[in-house]
Amino acid sequence: MKKSIYILIGGLLTLGFVSCEPEFDNPVDEGGFYTTGDADMSNFVAVGNSLTAGFADNALYITGQENSFPNILAQQFALAGGGDFTQPLMADNLGGLLLNGTQVAQNRLVLEADPMTGEPLTPIILEGNPTTEVTTSPTGPFNNMGVPGAKSFHLVTPGYSTLNPYFGRFATSASTTVIADAVSLNPSFFTLWIGNNDILSFATSGGIGVDQIGNLDPSTYGPNDITDPNVFAAAYSQQVDALKAGASGGVLINIPDVTSIPFFTTVPFAPLSPLDPNFGPQIPELNAQFGLLNQAFAFLGVPERSIIFSTTGASAVVVHDESLPNLAAELTQVLIGGGLDKATATIFGLQYGQARQATSDDLLVLTSSSVIGTVNNDRLAELIGFGVPEAQAAQLAINGITFPLTDQFVLLPSEQAAVATATAAYNATISSLAAANGLGYVDARRYLRDVATSGVAYDSGLLTSVFATGGAFSLDGVHPTPRGYAYTANLIIDEINKTYNATIPKVNIGNYGTITVANNVNN
């Protein structure tokens, strides 16, 4: 009898210790819940530039790479049976890059706030000594073959690793190409997003480069030039052919408009407020000074070049427009005729010979915000060298007010047109290659325009392109935030599900962060 008691009690206790985990009828983490359809995600390889690498805040750093769109994709693919995804992770979260001990890339940007008021101020470079050394980084290839700075033709340029330290870090050999390394992984599926830099470096530099349309030899291009569309098409189709050869499929992503990104839409063409204590009180004196110049413009038949600052509303900055006829000599003569001494008239003639006030058709680049209204020290030294007294020289060297903003800060309408023409040509190539090869195609241009114009709703807000606060773009104004990359990943998943009959789940972009707020510790 006693024995049966023990059995009973023992039985009850044993029941208590058997594992009894809660289980769903259809668990998402068991095979078969999600499927990749006709696509094989066992070995996904992503090829492209900084956008593929996970570059953000003007740097490449670990958490940015972890939130790269290919890595987000790979995590979702894994839910449907996808394989491992490797990335050439940096050594730290500072983001700078060392080449033989010398820093060759800046640390990341963070948003600084006022310690007293707590108000956000401006992006600053995060301080610290970067630890990612190009020469000692692990060698690839990696599933993420995104190379910051790469243009279309660079991916098929042998020896590119010696030109670009980001590729130099993990290239399998000095003579290899990005595409060769990618193909050596035998991708079962790929994404290709390349061509942005073929116009973007021209655009972000304010159009200081050359539109190389008609020049079929990319080895003669400068870093800020626009790539000829035929050069683009040749390189691009070569890449598509190489990547698709052994793959079950892939997705091609096109090139967004520069007007959709905050780098070009944040600084208004008329940022000069009469309420600004550093500017407003000087308006009458400035207008008096420019009065003489405006008379000369009128005399020369170009009254539209007149420079007038409003005392009641915001005024446009003064810009140097190299597409205008240069009236330096004529202007000098007219000013002398008007009674100005020859030396001053010559300086005015040179300074304003191609000047005008900006219009809403001009795009001021993000980096102009920190120079507008400040003294241009190069010009100041130059003027003093001409013998101009220092006080007067300083007055003539104020960026965007007395000294026209130089080319690098303004993307002029003519430059915008060159960019738009090339973008349209690249995108025509990308969409036709996608169609011809039966590949997925994501119209990033259209979706990014949606983000910029109307915003895209997510569970707790609206994703927009507004600088710093919109959530889509990091502090460099060009590259997405993790939330922006997550949005990109969702677009690609939609396309894969549609094209390859897959059921890969999307992510909730509200779970992905935006910009990083931080003050440097020593400040």
Add this chain to the structure above:
Amino acid sequence: MKKLLFLSVFALATAVTYAGGYRVSLQGNKSLAMGHTGVAVVNSSESVFFNPAGLVYLENKLSITGGAFGVFSDVAYQNTATGASAQTDSPVGTPFYLYGSYQATDWLAFGIGVYTPYGSTVEYEDDWAGSHLVNNIDLQAIFVQPTVSFKLSEYFSVGGGPIYVNGSVNFNRNLNRTLTDLDGNRSEVTVDATGVTNWGWTVGAMFKPTENLTIGANYRSEIILDAEDGDADFENVPNSPLTPFADTSFDASLPLPAEMTVGLAYEFCDKWLFAFDYNRTFWDVYESLDIDFENPVIPDSFNPRNYKNASTYRFGLQYDATKMFTLRAGYYFDESPVTEGFFSPETPRNDSNGYTAGLTVNISDNLQIDASFLYLHFKEVDASYEGYTENGQVAPFEGTYKSSAFAPGLGVTYKM
């Protein structure tokens, strides 16, 4: 015969014993085995908790009973839209009880009880999909209740006493869905308060209209645990005036709601006892868990709960099988106090069915061993928590939950 007994225990085992919210209805092995009924059952000094009015009807001069449970409770979460999934890895909970009663006179009995009717230990994997709501929580409360019981007539008795509560809470969650330090570590806060005390009371009545029928009622008062000057520890916060989260103290209030129980017990066929309890728990007091941080720069944390009053229906059966064995089984239906849109992963409770069984072994005239077992069955439920906001906009936390809970218990009763 032995074989038959064994089988019958499990055949009787039909259903129920937890209760919604963070209430843990495991206050006695005998009662639990009968679906946690007891407001009209006169069986042992477990009546200190279930209905103090019953103590005076106990047959023995002195009755002491104590025991404990192992609570194995876990929750699985998944979101089919995103593929996110999680499963808690909660430690085993160990609610316990100790009751004593002393028959002073024919009409007066004294009792004392120490028990743990509230508690919640839920541990998710850090930084899981709902980590902005909870990473882990550990809530505990010990009740001490001196009790007196009067027999007003052969048919009617009353009883009651004050309740002293000593509670503690430790709660960790991430500050929001995205904030991290520069290395990507999620910013989080741990609030911790111990030694939070307060007083409450309980009162009960028992009516025995016939020899076989007992009717009971019991009311337990609401007790608000006011944590003052608890520690709030912020971790992984970026160095920025925009994120002014520094370690500070906090005040918060956690209500332990009032509970009304009415029920009956009926003896039949000599060896059988049927019991039914109806609990009404006044959860509507739990509107919001608000954490008031001492440092004025740190925004206070408001976590709407919007609980509703909830009922539990309990059924129990007891069979005096032999002189040695008393067998018990029970079932309950436990209604969740959680309202639609406020299903929080911190206490993820939907309606449940509890199945219980157990037995008492009479080792001698003075000593009994009580054993019981509860299996609590939850259905899969699609739910969302819409009390979390970002920049004033609700960001619902949605998904499918599946809970499981079971609790074996063991106790001893000494009487003389």
